[in-house]
Amino acid sequence: SGPVLRALMPSNVRIGSAVDGGLLASDERYRARLAADFNAVTAENAMKWANLEPGPGRHDWTASDQLVDFAQANGQAVYGHTLVWHSSVPSWVVEGWPRERLRAVLRQHVTTTVSRYRGKVWAWDVVNEVLAENGTLRDSLWLRRLGPGYIADAFRWAHEADPDARLFINDYGAEGRGRKADGLHRLVRNLRAGGVPVHGVGFQGHLRADAPPKDPTGNLRRFAALGVSVAITELDVRIQLPTNTEKLLNQALLYQHMLRACLTVATCESFTVWGFTDASSWISSHYPGYGAACLYDEQFRPKPARDALLHELRAR
Numbered sequence: 001s002g003p004v005l006r007a008l009m010p011s012n013v014r015i016g017s018a019v020d021g022g023l024l025a026s027d028e029r030y031r032a033r034l035a036a037d038f039n040a041v042t043a044e045n046a047m048k049w050a051n052l053e054p055g056p057g058r059h060d061w062t063a064s065d066q067l068v069d070f071a072q073a074n075g076q077a078v079y080g081h082t083l084v085w086h087s088s089v090p091s092w093v094v095e096g097w098p099r100e101r102l103r104a105v106l107r108q109h110v111t112t113t114v115s116r117y118r119g120k121v122w123a124w125d126v127v128n129e130v131l132a133e134n135g136t137l138r139d140s141l142w143l144r145r146l147g148p149g150y151i152a153d154a155f156r157w158a159h160e161a162d163p164d165a166r167l168f169i170n171d172y173g174a175e176g177r178g179r180k181a182d183g184l185h186r187l188v189r190n191l192r193a194g195g196v197p198v199h200g201v202g203f204q205g206h207l208r209a210d211a212p213p214k215d216p217t218g219n220l221r222r223f224a225a226l227g228v229s230v231a232i233t234e235l236d237v238r239i240q241l242p243t244n245t246e247k248l249l250n251q252a253l254l255y256q257h258m259l260r261a262c263l264t265v266a267t268c269e270s271f272t273v274w275g276f277t278d279a280s281s282w283i284s285s286h287y288p289g290y291g292a293a294c295l296y297d298e299q300f301r302p303k304p305a306r307d308a309l310l311h312e313l314r315a316r
């Protein structure tokens, strides 16, 4: 026992973690820590389209339902991730199909998924990673075949299926000022001007301990000024292995800095880490030589980063 993160959060800001469906189902220690520290959860993989609908019209809701049930039992909000993402299109969806058929399957997916969890998922990442690094729209199946209007369409379909869900656009590499953040800002401004139901902007935050983003507080503020909520949605801070005290302290400071940015911006609604334990993190398989990116180590012992978050919350 001891102090837990969720108890110290201001009442209008959630603290969340991505959840590994395998560990949720199998590891009691994992479940206990997840329930103790966090009052929001995001499925790391379970709600992605390719996992939800392995065959046309053939759904597997097992893992996503398990997460929603766990969240309800533990007083946690569910952040839905993610409806439209170029990296998780089921293999049975074929780029060469006629445009109207592609549009229809995408619409069906959005409507079916959001309707199933209506009232149970408080926010959705409606579109994920739709920007290229230079701030223009990313080249993807959806842009190529449906044109840029697919983004507004996805928000409208989601809004129809659950008018009370908060609808987010989510991306990486836009936490700090830069070309990608500028492009995201323009896109959100234009969508809002067109009456599209975009309620929030999610900043993933896959960071490196030695490369902090540029002015995240100021950056989040200019999005808030558009009249939308903001959220840190996938924070992790990777370290070049092996770790040492100095690297772990730099990591802790960056976690703390990002929490402070969120707490400073009035419309920041949630602060979510992309997995809470080094026992389950995507980093080592995607960034060889890097790891140790989370708040707890592989044995579920709290790291300086978690202490830094406690410290930031107590100081407020």
Ligand code: G3I
Residues within 6 Å of the ligand: 044, 045, 048, 087, 088, 128, 172, 204, 234, 282
């Ligand atoms: O579950 C299967 C397993 O049955 C199979 O044997 C194994 C063999 O490759 O793959 C397992 O699935 C993997 C899955 O992670 C679970 O570990 C997938 O191959 C792998 O692609 C998948 O990676 C996920 C990745 O998104 C792609 O969907 C990561 O866990 C997940 O952390 C990562 O999350 C993304 C966010 O959704 C969007 N933002 C960036 C973030 C990090 O890349």
